[in-house]
Each structure stands twice: as C-alpha cells, then as structure tokens.
Amino acid sequence: MADTARRAAYQLRAVSRPTPPWKISDVLDFEFLLAGDDALPAEELRERDRAIFVEKIAPTLSQESADDRRAVLRAWVAERRRRATDELPGEQFITGWQTLLTLAVLGGLLLGGGLTMQLLRYSGAEPLNALVFLASTLGPQWLLIFAALLFWIERRTTRFLTDWRPLRALLAGLVALFGAGARRLHGESRVRLQAAIGRLAGKSEIYGSMATWPLLVVTQIFAVSFNVAILAMLLAQLPARELRFGWQTTWGAPEQVARVVGVLAAPWAWAPNSHPSTQEVFDTKYAPGQAHKTLPGAAMRAWWPFLFYAVACYGLVVRVAFLILAAVKMRRSLAALTFNHADANALWRRLSGPSVTTQPTGNLQVPEVTNVPPIHSGVAGDCLALVADEVAQPVQEMAAELASRFRWRLGETLPVKIDNRRACADQLARLRETAPSLAGVVITIPAARDPIVAIALFIREVISAAGAKPEVLILLLADKSQTETALRVKYWRDLLAIHRLHVGLETLCHK
Amino acid sequence: MNSDTPTFAVVGAVNHGKSSVVSTLAEDDSVHVSAMPGETIEAQRFSLGDLFVFYDTPGFQNAPEAIDELRGATQVNDPLAVFREFIARHRDATEFDAERRLFAPIVEGAGVIYIVDGSRPALEINLAEMEILRFTGQPRLAIINRTSADDHVQDWKRRLGQHFNAVREFNAHAATFADRIDLLETLAGIEQSWKPKLTRAVQVLRAEWDSRLSDCVEIIVQMLVHCLTHTETQLLKSDAERARKLQAADLKGAFEKWISNREARAHRDIISLFRHRHVKTGASSDALFDSGIFSDETWRAFGLSGGQLVAAGAITGAAGGVVWDLVTAGHSIGIPTFVGTGIGAASAFILGKSRPEIDVKLPGGFGAWKLGGRSMKVGPYKADNFPWILLDRAFGVFGSVVNRSHARRDQATLDTAALQSAMTESGIATANWSGEERRTAQKIFARIRQDKITPEDRDTLRSLLLAKLVKG
Numbered sequence: 001m002a003d004t005a006r007r008a009a010y011q012l013r014a015v016s017r018p019t020p021p022w023k024i025s026d027v028l029d030f031e032f033l034l035a036g037d038d039a040l041p042a043e044e045l046r047e048r049d050r051a052i053f054v055e056k057i058a059p060t061l062s063q064e065s066a067d068d069r070r071a072v073l074r075a076w077v078a079e080r081r082r083r084a085t086d087e088l089p090g091e092q093f094i095t096g097w098q099t100l101l102t103l104a105v106l107g108g109l110l111l112g113g114g115l116t117m118q119l120l121r122y123s124g125a126e127p128l129n130a131l132v133f134l135a136s137t138l139g140p141q142w143l144l145i146f147a148a149l150l151f152w153i154e155r156r157t158t159r160f161l162t163d164w165r166p167l168r169a170l171l172a173g174l175v176a177l178f179g180a181g182a183r184r185l186h187g188e189s190r191v192r193l194q195a196a197i198g199r200l201a202g203k204s205e206i207y208g209s210m211a212t213w214p215l216l217v218v219t220q221i222f223a224v225s226f227n228v229a230i231l232a233m234l235l236a237q238l239p240a241r242e243l244r245f246g247w248q249t250t251w252g253a254p255e256q257v258a259r260v261v262g263v264l265a266a267p268w269a270w271a272p273n274s275h276p277s278t279q280e281v282f283d284t285k286y287a288p289g290q291a292h293k294t295l296p297g298a299a300m301r302a303w304w305p306f307l308f309y310a311v312a313c314y315g316l317v318v319r320v321a322f323l324i325l326a327a328v329k330m331r332r333s334l335a336a337l338t339f340n341h342a343d344a345n346a347l348w349r350r351l352s353g354p355s356v357t358t359q360p361t362g363n364l365q366v367p368e369v370t371n372v373p374p375i376h377s378g379v380a381g382d383c384l385a386l387v388a389d390e391v392a393q394p395v396q397e398m399a400a401e402l403a404s405r406f407r408w409r410l411g412e413t414l415p416v417k418i419d420n421r422r423a424c425a426d427q428l429a430r431l432r433e434t435a436p437s438l439a440g441v442v443i444t445i446p447a448a449r450d451p452i453v454a455i456a457l458f459i460r461e462v463i464s465a466a467g468a469k470p471e472v473l474i475l476l477l478a479d480k481s482q483t484e485t486a487l488r489v490k491y492w493r494d495l496l497a498i499h500r501l502h503v504g505l506e507t508l509c510h511k
Numbered sequence: 512m513n514s515d516t517p518t519f520a521v522v523g524a525v526n527h528g529k530s531s532v533v534s535t536l537a538e539d540d541s542v543h544v545s546a547m548p549g550e551t552i553e554a555q556r557f558s559l560g561d562l563f564v565f566y567d568t569p570g571f572q573n574a575p576e577a578i579d580e581l582r583g584a585t586q587v588n589d590p591l592a593v594f595r596e597f598i599a600r601h602r603d604a605t606e607f608d609a610e611r612r613l614f615a616p617i618v619e620g621a622g623v624i625y626i627v628d629g630s631r632p633a634l635e636i637n638l639a640e641m642e643i644l645r646f647t648g649q650p651r652l653a654i655i656n657r658t659s660a661d662d663h664v665q666d667w668k669r670r671l672g673q674h675f676n677a678v679r680e681f682n683a684h685a686a687t688f689a690d691r692i693d694l695l696e697t698l699a700g701i702e703q704s705w706k707p708k709l710t711r712a713v714q715v716l717r718a719e720w721d722s723r724l725s726d727c728v729e730i731i732v733q734m735l736v737h738c739l740t741h742t743e744t745q746l747l748k749s750d751a752e753r754a755r756k757l758q759a760a761d762l763k764g765a766f767e768k769w770i771s772n773r774e775a776r777a778h779r780d781i782i783s784l785f786r787h788r789h790v791k792t793g794a795s796s797d798a799l800f801d802s803g804i805f806s807d808e809t810w811r812a813f814g815l816s817g818g819q820l821v822a823a824g825a826i827t828g829a830a831g832g833v834v835w836d837l838v839t840a841g842h843s844i845g846i847p848t849f850v851g852t853g854i855g856a857a858s859a860f861i862l863g864k865s866r867p868e869i870d871v872k873l874p875g876g877f878g879a880w881k882l883g884g885r886s887m888k889v890g891p892y893k894a895d896n897f898p899w900i901l902l903d904r905a906f907g908v909f910g911s912v913v914n915r916s917h918a919r920r921d922q923a924t925l926d927t928a929a930l931q932s933a934m935t936e937s938g939i940a941t942a943n944w945s946g947e948e949r950r951t952a953q954k955i956f957a958r959i960r961q962d963k964i965t966p967e968d969r970d971t972l973r974s975l976l977l978a979k980l981v982k983g
Contacts, residue, residue: 390634419636420575450525453572453606454636 022070022334024097024214025090026077031203032089033080034343038493041486042507049350052079057351069348073339076351097214104218108225116233120243127246127286127295130303131257137230138314141223145318199497206341206502213330220323227315234308245303246284246295254282261306268309275309276302342504345471349406381439383408383470386427386462388418388445393477398444401508406473408440418445419454421461431465438470447478447488447507451495459501473504485509517705517712518564519652519698520554520616522644523626524637525570528656531683532626533557533567534917536691538786554612562712563695566621568613574639577610584646591618594647622650622702625675629655629664641674650702651675654694656683676701687914688720727781728976731905732969734777738770738901739959742890759871759887766869766889771803774901778908778925785912791924804904810866812931813903814896815949816942867894891960898956899941902976903934910937910983937983948975 037045057075061068081088119133204211237243247257258281265275276284280299339348383402385395399410412434414427421428431441443462445455459474466472476492478485489507496505521529533539537557558564571577580597584590594614601607617623623644627637644651653675655667664680671678679697681690692713699709743766748758803809872888907930911923923929934940941949952975955968 390632417575417635419634422576422579448631450570452525452570453609454575457573457576457606 020074020078021331022074022337023090024210024330024334025093026074027090027207027210027334027337028093029081029088029090030073030077030339031343033077033084034347035199037347038490042489046350049076049347052076053351069339069344070337072351073344073347076347100218101221104222105225108222108227109229112226112229113233116230120233120237122241122244125291126289127244127284127300130245130247130284130307131249133245133307134310137227137311141226141315141319202497202500202502205500207337210330210333210337213326213333216326217323217330220319220326223319224316224323227311227319230311231308231316234304234311238304242297242301243304244295244297244300245307246286246300247281247303248286248288254285257281257285264310264314265306267313271305271309273302273305275306340471342471342473342502345473345504346506381408382411382437383440383442384411384431384434384438385413385442385444386416386418386424386431387413388443388449389415391444391446391477393444398475398508402440402442405506406440408442411438416443416458418443418449418458419452421454421458424458424461428461428465431462432467435466435470438466441466441470441472442475443472443503444475444477445492447476447485447492451492453499456495456499456501459496459503460499463501463503471504473506476505476507478507478509515708516558516561516564517698517702517708518566518616518619518621519624520566520568520613520621521624521626522568522613522617522640523570524628524640525572527570527626527628527631528658528683529570529626530567531916532624532654532656532681533565535683535686536694537565538691538917554615559712559715562708562715563698564621565624566616568616569609571613571636571640571643572609573606574610574636574643577607578639578643581643581646584648590646590648591620594618617647617649620649622698622705623647623652624698625651625653625671626656627653627667627671629657629667629680630659630661632663633667633670638670641671645674650705652698652701653678655680658684684916685914686916692716723784724977724980725973726784727909727980728973730777730780730784731902731976732972734773734905735898735901735956735972736959736964737773738892739898739956740891740962741766741769741773742888743769744886744888747885747887755873755887759873762887762889763869763871766892767805770892771805774804774904777905781905781908782912785915786917787912787915791922804900805866806927807866808927809900809904810896812927813907813934814899814941893960898952898959902941904930906937906939906941906979906983907931907934909980910934910939913937913980913983939979939983944979951975 053072053076056079057072060075061071081090115136119136120128122128234243249257252260255278258276258278261275261281262278268274276299280302283296283299284303286295383406385398385402387398395410395413398413402408402410412430414430416427417423435441441462443459449455459472463472474492474496476485476489478488485507489505492505495501496503521533523529533555537559539557554569555567556564557567577597580600581593584593587593595618597607598611598614598618601611604611625641625644627633651674653671655664655671655678657664657680668678677697677700679694681694686694695709695713695716699706699713743762745758745762748754869889869892908925910933911925911929915923925933941952944952951971955964955972958964958968
C-alpha cells in the first residue's frame with residue numbers, strides 16, 4: 001500500500017509543477033525510456049510521441065517554454081513515467097540514494113564517535129596527548145584534501161599524470177575483459193553485449209561529470225557526520241569527567257608548539273579560551289611515563305576548547321563547504337544538460353515535428369495540427385548531405401523529407417564513398433569549411449549495406465570534421481519490407497554503439 | 512599447418528554466405544550462420560582427416576584501407592611476406608581486426624575461396640577485396656552464392672574472372688552431394704600440387720556416401736523386419752469380461768507404441784546418419800493417432816494405391832495358399848493357392864486404403880488351444896499396406912535429409928505433410944515402383960511376416976532399396 005502511494009507520488013511529482021527542474025532520477029528514466037524505444041518501429045514512436053506532445057505537453061506549456069527543450073523533454077519523461085507499468089530506474093535510484101545517504105551519515109557518526117572515544121580513553125598514567133588527538137582526527141582528512149588538491153593542480157598545470165586514471169583504468173580493464181569474453185559469444189549475443197558496453201560508455205561521455213558530484217556529496221556527508229560525532233563526543237565527556245590534555249613530541253620545542261597553536265587558532269581568536277597560552281603550553285609538556293598529576297590541572301584543561309574549535313573549523317566547516325560546493329555543482333551540471341545528443345534530438349523531432357507518414361505511393365502525408373503552440377526545432381537551418389555514391393534517390397525527394405521531418409534546408413549534396421574515408425578528403429575538407437554555418441550533416445546510406453568498420457571510420461571522420469555545431473545524422477534509405485528494415489536499423493544502431501559514434505539514425509522508406 | 516594438406520581460407524565480404532558454404536562443404540551444421548552481418552569474428556578450422564582443411568574466416572571490414580598497405584605485394588618475390596608484415600603491424604589495431612584474422616590462414620599457405628552473394632550488386636569495396644586476394648598470389652577460386660532471387664551473377668562473373676583461377680556458382684542452401692563433389696573437383700584443378708589429395712578426397716567422400724546409403728538401407732530393412740514381426744504377449748490377469756477387454760486395449764496400446772517408437776528410432780538414425788541436428792521427427796508417442804504411423808492421415812498419404820493393394824493382397828493370399836498346397840503335397844491341386852489369391856485380393860479391395868484394426872488374440876476357444884490357454888497376444892500386424900507405409904515414411908525422412916543443406920538453420924519437423932512432400936520430391940515413393948519391384952518386395956514382406964526370411968531375401972530387398980535411395 002505504502003509502495004503504491006509512493007509510486008503514485010513519484011509518477012505525479014513532475015506533472016504537479018509546470019517545469020520542474022531535472023534530477024538525476026529524471027535523467028535515468030529519460031535514458032531508460034529512450035533505450036526501450038529502440039525496439040519499437042519508427043512510425044509507432046512518431047505517432048506516440050507526437051500524441052503525447054499534442055495532448056499532454058502542449059496544453060501545459062507557455063509560449064516561451066514551448067521552445068524550451070529541457071522543459072518539453074522533462075514533461076515527456078513525466079508523461080511516460082505516468083504510463084509506465086513497471087518500476088523505472090529513477091525510482092530505484094531515489095531509494096538507493098536515500099539508503100546510501102543514510103549509510104554515509106551512520107558510518108560517519110560511528111567512525112567519528114568510535115575514534116574519539118578511543119582517543120579520550122584515559123589510562124591515568126599520562127595526560128591525553130593533544131597533538132595525537134589533532135593528528136588522528138584532522139590528519140587523515142587533510143592528507144586526503146591535500147592529495148586531491150595536488151592532483152587537481154597537476155591536472156591543470158604539468159599534466160604529468162594525465163593518463164593516470166586508476167578508476168578509469170580499472171573500468172577500462174573490466175570493459176576489455178567483458179569485450180574479450182564477448183568474443184567467445186556468438187552472433188547476436190556478442191553484438192548485444194558489445195553494443196551495451198558501447199552505449200554505457202557513450203552515456204558516460206554525455207553525463208560523465210554528473211556522476212562525479214553525487215559521489216562527492218556522499219563522501220562529504222560522511223565526513224560531516226564524522227566531524228559532528230567527534231565534536232559531540234568531546235562535549236559529551238565534559239559533564240562526566242575532566243579532560244586533561246598535555247603534549248609531548250620529538251618534533252619541536254615548546255615555544256615552536258605554542259607558536260603553531262597560536263597560528264592554528266587565528267580563525268577563532270575572537271572566541272573565549274581560543275587556545276592555551278604560551279605558559280600553559282610550556283606547563284603541559286610531559287615526558288613519556290610522566291603522571292598527569294605532576295602537571296598543573298588548569299593548564300591541562302585549557303587544551304580541550306582549542307581542540308574543539310580546531311575540529312569544528314578545520315574539519316566540520318571545511319567539509320560543510322565541500323558539501324555545499326558538491327551540491328551546487330551537482331545542481332549546475334543538471335541545469336547545464338542540453339539534451340542535444342542523438343537520441344534526444346530524435347525524440348525532440350518526434351515531439352516537435354508534424355506526424356509525417358509515407359504512403360505506399362511515396363507521397364508524404366502531413367496532418368494538420370491545430371490548437372497546439374508552435375514548437376520550433378532549435379536546430380532548424382541548412383544542412384549538407386553526404387550521399388553514398390551508390391544511392392540513386394532523386395535529390396528533390398530527399399530535400400522534401402529533410403525539410404518536413406528535420407526542418408533542414410538541403411544545401412549542398414556531395415557524393416561520397418562511405419566505406420573509404422581516404423577517398424573522401426575533398427568532401428571532408430568542404431564539410432570542415434562549411435560546418436559552422438550548418439544545422440545538420442546528413443550521411444545517406446542504403447539500409448541494405450552491411451554495417452562494417454570501414455563505414456564506422458568514415459562516420460567518425462565526418463563527426464570530427466563537422467565539429468560541435470551541426471548535428472550529424474545517418475539517414476538509412478530503405479525500400480524493403482518494414483520487418484527487414486527494422487532489423488537493418490538494429491544492426492546499424494549496434495554498429496554506432498559499438499564504435500561509440502554519437503550520431504542520430506533515421507530511416508527513409510522510398511519506393 | 513601441414514603443407515601437404517590442401518588448405519583453403521573461405522573469405523569474402525561480410526554477410527555474403529561464407530559460413531553457409533563452409534557448413535555445406537564440411538557437412539557441419541554446427542557452424543554459426545546467421546543473417547546478422549559479422550557473425551564470424553574468429554577463423555574456425557574444419558577438416559576431413561588429412562585430406563583437406565577449410566577455414567571459415569571473418570568478413571572483410573576495411574578492405575579499401577588495407578589495400579593501400581598491401582599493394583607492395585605485387586612487387587616482391589614473396590607476396591605473403593607483405594601480408595605477414597601487415598598482420599604484425601596491425602596486431603593491436605581494431606580497424607584491421609577482421610583483415611588480420613582472415614589473412615592468418617592465407618599467410619600460412621592456404622588457398623583462397625572467395626565467396627560472393629550473386630543476389631547483391633558488386634560494389635567498389637568488393638573490387639578492393641578481389642585485388643587484395645590477387646596480391647596474395649595464392650590459388651584462388653571464386654564462388655557465387657545466392658541468398659535471394661535478385662540476380663547479379665553475370666556482372667559478378669565478369670569481374671571475378673579477372674582475379675580468380677576459376678569461378679563457380681554454388682548455392683550453399685540447396686547444394687546436393689553431387690554439387691559438393693563437383694566443387695571439390697574444381698578445387699583440385701586450381702593447384703596441381705593439391706590434385707592427388709583432393710582427388711583422393713573426392714574418392715573418399717564418394718565411398719563414404721555409398722557407405723552411408725548402405726547404412727540407411729540397413730536401418731530401413733531392420734526396422735521393417737522388427738515392425739512386421741513384432742508381437743506383444745501378456746498373461747491374462749482376470750477372466751472377467753470387462754477386465755479382459757481393458758487388458759486387451761492396454762496390450763494393443765503397448766503394441767502400437769512399440770511400433771511407433773521403433774519407427775521413430777529408425778528415422779532418428781537416418782537423420783543422424785546424414786549429420787543433421789536441426790531436423791526432428793514429427794511423431795511423438797502422444798500423437799500416434801494424429802500424425803503418427805497409425806493415424807488415418809498417414810494411411811491415406813502413404814503406401815500403395817487401392818489397385819496396387821489388390822494385387823499385393825492377392826500375392827499375400829496366394830503365398831498362404833501355396834503353403835497349404837505344399838502341406839498337402841499337391842493333392843489339393845492348387846485350389847488353396849487360387850482361393851487364397853481371391854481372398855487376399857478381395858479383402859484388399861474391400862478395405863482399400865483404410866487402416867485395418869489391430870487384432871488382439873484373446874484366450875478361449877480356438878485361440879486358447881493355440882496359445883496355451885492363458886495368454887493374450889497382439890501382432891504381428893497383418894495389414895497389407897503396413898510395410899509399404901513404413902517404407903514410404905522412411906523414404907520421406909531420407910528425402911528430407913539427403914539433399915538438405917547443412918547451411919540451413921531452420922528447424923524442420925518431419926510431420927506427415929513434410930514426409931509426404933519429401934517422399935514425392937525424391938521420386939522414390941513405393942506407389943511409383945514397377946509391378947515387378949512391388950511383387951518382389953511383397954513376397955519378401957510375406958516371408959518376413961512368416962519369419963522365413965532368408966539371407967538372399969535380405970540381399971534382394973537391400974539391392975532394391977539401395978537402387979531407390981541412389982535414385983533419390
């Protein structure tokens with residue numbers, strides 16, 4: 001019952017506000033739903049998504065937000081989520097995330113509390129060593145911070161360790177292992193696995209930074225809880241017992257220790273009992289085995305406020321600052337998502353474009369849509385077509401399709417050898433030259449061609465030549481039965497995923 | 512690699528049917544074949560003893576770029592050295608992964624069998640593949656395989672002729688044993704040093720094929736003998752009429768099941784003899800009366816026609832009459848033979864192609880006296896058409912597998928319709944036998960039923976069946 005209520009709340013969460021912000025769970029659901037759509041026929045997808053836009057999204061959008069890709073896609077996720085019958089990964093992520101945060105808090109509290117209890121255990125023979133307390137509570141934290149800082153500086157300066165990415169190397173090793181294992185599989189299973197690995201890698205390239213910040217949030221919550229536990233445990237000891245701290249070290253003379261203590265206490269110098277005085281530092285130095293009774297009690301009691309302030313300032317405050325930074329960065333990375341990768345572009349076109357169907361006669365049927373705010377594709381403009389030299393389709397027919405389905409005006413058409421990138425140097429140079437003024441680049445390939453490495457290499461060259469601005473799209477020309485076309489499209493999608501080619505893939509059925 | 516053994520790398524563009532050709536040539540339906548481009552990613556070895564070796568290789572993936580690096584092979588004495596360098600240079604390069612693997616057997620000395628799909632147009636990339644293979648300097652045969660009705664064969668032939676020692680058409684999905692032998696003989700012609708081994712390979716394959724047909728005949732003969740003489744006997748459990756009827760029905764069921772299982776075993780043996788794993792027998796013990804040997808459908812579809820059955824019935828009846836005439840030392844002046852012939856013919860005419868019920872001999876009366884009084888017996892099944900139906904169904908199984916290509920991966924289930932179709936296509940249905948052949952067989956069936964079959968009878972039946980299988 002509680003689960004059902006939670007589900008309902010989850011499904012309705014997004015529709016309750018006109019344009020709610022994107023969350024990680026939304027992104028996960030978005031990608032999951034897009035991936036699931038791969039298996040459906042293009043025509044069915046187009047009709048479904050156009051209907052979602054016309055009936056569900058358009059009525060809730062203002063004139064301005066109708067052009068807002070983020071808002072429209074977010075509303076699409078909400079509607080698809082409402083229609084979902086099974087639990088979506090976003091929902092599972094929320095549950096997992098909450099569990100992880102709880103574990104981080106509990107873990108931090110337990111570790112911080114346990115450590116402090118251990119450090120404050122009083123044998124009676126010697127006073128508690130204030131320097132050991134500081135080194136044990138703040139030392140590891142600052143070592144990690146310094147290491148991270150050095151690494152960060154190195155990445156931005158010498159780049160000596162650019163290739164040293166242990167986590168990435170581990171993941172790459174695992175992927176290679178899977179890849180090697182995949183070679184033992186046969187046919188469809190092997191390609192399915194390799195494509196899945198490729199798609200995962202592709203997603204990490206798109207959302208990579210977004211995965212870093214949640215990790216930092218969790219670690220900082222752990223660290224905040226750790227410091228809170230230390231402070232709480234320190235305070236909790238006061239009513240019950242007297243905390244007598246001394247110090248002993250071979251590292252420095254009393255005057256040096258007193259100077260360091262003074263410098264460390266600078267941030268809270270205004271606070272009462274901010275640090276032990278120079279005399280108190282001198283008085284609390286003890287030799288190994290020296291009983292605390294031989295030291296002045298007032299001087300020994302002067303240490304604990306300093307230790308409390310030190311952990312609060314150099315532990316808790318720093319960690320809270322990191323936590324806030326990570327949370328802000330996480331929010332910003334979500335806010336910066338443009339959703340202009342290939343699958344998102346295809347969805348945007350399905351939502352925004354008119355429902356186009358190709359009748360058996362080959363005539364395009366564009367139904368009239370009324371009472372729907374005009375939604376404009378953000379990528380409308382000129383496009384350049386690289387047409388496989390064996391394609392005999394008339395340019396006019398292709399131009400009409402590109403205009404109606406993608407809102408692209410076909411400018412230049414260059415014949416290319418799609419399986420020989422070296423023979424296409426002139427065309428690629430021309431693309432490089434014109435790319436900044438283009439909205440799209442279309443590579444037209446007969447669907448009957450087998451997806452091979454040579455073609456993947458050519459597509460990679462085109463992506464590189466096109467640069468960041470225009471969208472690169474593969475247009476498969478099909479003229480066979482729909483079932484066979486669907487199968488060919490699947491083979492091509494797999495090739496693109498395996499070779500990590502982030503381009504759109506659309507089909508154009510002609511007579 | 513043994514340099515004496517003729518070795519061939521089966522190469523070609525992705526999805527042009529290399530694995531299908533290898534599967535057919537090696538008679539091995541375990542080769543992975545699919546419509547998905549790039550199914551094969553490792554070179555796989557298939558051999559016939561030390562007579563020849565085939566390597567099924569991955570398809571070309573990047574010929575246009577590979578050719579630029581291999582042109583030097585035309586200007587050196589050892590062209591394969593250029594290919595070896597290519598393999599070494601691109602050991603870790605993913606863009607030439609397939610080329611590296613498909614060149615591997617060639618640089619070891621393998622001849623080249625280049626497969627193209629004649630139903631697809633020749634592209635420029637295919638020309639690059641042909642040129643690369645010409646650079647190897649190895650003996651080369653091109654095979655035009657067709658996977659659909661579209662026809663570009665003439666264009667392929669024109670292009671292939673410029674680069675290969677020989678060009679042959681070969682439909683991997685419909686190739687017969689004769690086609691395979693024909694192809695091997697062509698291979699023998701492209702490299703003189705391989706001729707003796709390949710000629711011997713052809714001889715071995717022919718001998719093995721003949722032996723396989725003989726084994727098939729033996730399987731059918733054994734099944735006939737077992738099915739025509741089988742009986743089920745049981746001691747009577749109760750004298751009560753109802754219990755006797757129930758026990759009789761059970762015994763009849765056991766008899767039918769035994770016959771059905773025996774026939775299915777023979778069918779499986781024939782399928783296995785021709786090394787097919789994707790063909791299944793249709794009848795299960797649960798479907799005896801739907802599509803199995805005792806179904807009405809089966810009795811309508813197989814065996815002799817009404818007229819042929821009258822003649823066969825006359826022979827069976829006459830055989831019984833002759834026995835009586837012999838017992839009376841000729842004193843009955845041939846009357847039993849005459850009467851037996853008439854009765855046999857008449858009963859066959861009355862029953863036509865319908866399935867006669869299986870008799871259960873119950874104790875009591877004359878039966879009790881004959882069987883010792885307490886036993887119940889079913890079989891042998893006396894129906895005239897029974898052996899002919901068994902034969903026709905066995906021919907159906909034979910026809911289904913003998914010319915089925917090992918490249919096919921569709922699951923075939925041999926139900927009545929499939930068996931009838933295969934039997935008709937093979938042209939060896941018993942209804943098409945000559946009168947003389949039928950009479951000879953019918954006499955032998957009669958002797959089998961009387962448990963009086965002689966070694967000569969067996970040989971005659973074997974020769975008769977073998978002649979039919981060879982024709983099929």
